[in-house]
Amino acid sequence: MPFFQKKTDQSGVDFSRLPRHVAIIMDGNGRWAKKRGLPRTAGHAAGAETFRTIATYCKEIGLDYLTVYAFSTENWKRPAEEVSAIMGLLRKYLLEAIEKMERDRVKMEFFGDLTPIAPELRELIERTREISKHYEGCQVNICLNYGGRDELLRAARAFARDCVEGRADPDSLTEQQLGGYLFSRGVPDPDLVIRPSGELRLSNFLLWQSAYSEFYYTDVLWPDFSKEELLRAIADFQGRSRRYGGV
Ligand code: IPE
Ligand code: IPE
Ligand code: MG
Secondary structure, X not given: OOOOOOOEOOOOOEHHHOOOEEEEEOOOHHHHHHHOOOOHHHHHHHHHHHXXXXXXXXXXXXXXXXXXXXXEOOHHHOOHHHHHHHHHHHHHHHHHHHHOHHHHOOEEEEEOOOOOOOHHHHHHHHHXXXXXXXXXXXXXXXXXXXXXXXXXXXXXXXXXXXXXXXXXXXXXXXXXXXXXXXXXXOOOOOOEEEEOOOOOOOOOOOOOOOOOOEEEEOXXXXXXXXXXXXXXXXXXXXXXXXXXXXX
């Protein structure tokens, strides 16, 4: 807990028992732009700024993990110009993040199949991973070309391969071992999943990992999401009773 923060402030958040892992479906960029008569890409640019603010804030308050949904396996269905604008924004974001990496010291990981991503962007992703891999304190996972079903399919394929080649045994597979085949290996499950923009669905996000996550929905569109909104979600989360099927 940062020294300047009281245990509980006016937000109602108890900073001594924050969720360890918060995941966010960064949705509503297009509607945000439409409301302002702007092209959808302007919404994505504004959303990228919000991501920067929220990621920095998560580190500041002492969150261990933040996972964000940036681009799904289904988002390729969008017009080519929109897809390339999103990739361009990611490139810009990573270039700026690399510049400030030694100052911000946020560890960055990427969940998703990166093979269809342009080589130049992939190289940036690798560089970001490499530079930040020793940082401690807060890990940000960016889900890019990520789909929960795709992740499980890949795990099934990899496990089957290990069985065929004699490295694994189907009858002794545990949940923990299966987790080791996922993009999220080594990362605890999200405690809290936040979806802005008013949609009440998961849209193929962290299907395996969110089995017992608490959900928080808000009508606020992602570009308007703020530190205060995040604290509101955390305060709400702290008022819940997690029973995991028990009593
Ligand atoms: C989320 O915002 C960003 C991505 C899915 C890449 P949207 O672009 O889905 O915004 P809406 O849902 O159309 O408002
Ligand atoms: C989910 O948002 C994916 C991301 C935020 C990256 P979508 O806008 O793609 O989800 P749907 O289509 O409304 O379910
Ligand atoms: Mg959307």
